Amino acid sequence: MARGLFISFEGIDGAGKSTHMDRVAQMFREAGRPVVLSREPGGTPLSEKLRELVLHEPMNALTEALLMFAARREHLVQVIEPALARGAVVLCDRFTDATFAYQGGGRGFDWQVLAQLERMVQSLPGGGLRQPELTVWFDLDPHIAAQRLASARVPDKFESQPADFFAAVRAGYARRMAEMPGRFARIDAAQNIDAVGADVGRVVSEWMKRTAA
Ligand code: TYD
Numbered sequence: 001m002a003r004g005l006f007i008s009f010e011g012i013d014g015a016g017k018s019t020h021m022d023r024v025a026q027m028f029r030e031a032g033r034p035v036v037l038s039r040e041p042g043g044t045p046l047s048e049k050l051r052e053l054v055l056h057e058p059m060n061a062l063t064e065a066l067l068m069f070a071a072r073r074e075h076l077v078q079v080i081e082p083a084l085a086r087g088a089v090v091l092c093d094r095f096t097d098a099t100f101a102y103q104g105g106g107r108g109f110d111w112q113v114l115a116q117l118e119r120m121v122q123s124l125p126g127g128g129l130r131q132p133e134l135t136v137w138f139d140l141d142p143h144i145a146a147q148r149l150a151s152a153r154v155p156d157k158f159e160s161q162p163a164d165f166f167a168a169v170r171a172g173y174a175r176r177m178a179e180m181p182g183r184f185a186r187i188d189a190a191q192n193i194d195a196v197g198a199d200v201g202r203v204v205s206e207w208m209k210r211t212a213a
Pocket residue numbers: 013018040041055068093094095096098099100102103158159
């Protein structure tokens with residue numbers, strides 16, 4: 001049996017990651033791999049309820065961080081770990097890097113407290129932390145993201161934040177990448193959709209070759 005693979009997709013709102021996740025899923029399916037597509041916050045019935053709360057209710061910054069990690073814990077235990085154990089490819093629309101970027105970078109919440117929560121929620125029985133093996137970061141200037149979002153839909157709590165919030169979120173992603181460069185692939189999301197798609201395809205296939213996944 002092939003080993004499970006865990007890939008996350010990150011970026012500020014409007015960076016366009018969701019479209020490309022479907023293509024990556026298709027790549028793996030064509031290679032005969034079972035794929036689990038999921039998202040955070042969310043991915044289980046309870047975590048989706050928590051998502052509704054955190055995306056739409058105003059709340060204290062620590063409460064927000066705790067709810068993100070509470071949703072993540074359920075998602076890990078109920079969905080991600082079992083899928084990895086049966087050899088599936090888990091493609092997750094956001095994971096913990098989003099908490100560091102949004103709650104840490106965007107909201108200015110304590111980075112070390114987030115790191116503590118990360119250890120609590122993601123530690124593995126044999127030691128170490130569960131992390132995505134590859135994180136595809138769709139990096140985009142917040143002003144371009146805002147233009148793309150303006151025509152798109154009714155914004156949630158985060159999407160309605162001003163551009164300087166997203167500049168801080170972007171800086172949060174950059175900091176996370178600097179801390180864990182080995183698993184990040186940065187994509188220039190300002191390119192047109194086909195060029196971004198080609199970059200994503202290249203990054204994922206090179207990564208698969210490199211890790212013999
Ligand atoms: P998003 O993933 O953009 O979903 P959709 O495309 O359906 O809007 O929305 C999730 C929002 O939640 C996004 O604004 C980022 C935010 N978020 C956090 O603030 N912290 C987190 O830990 C996660 C996972 C998401």
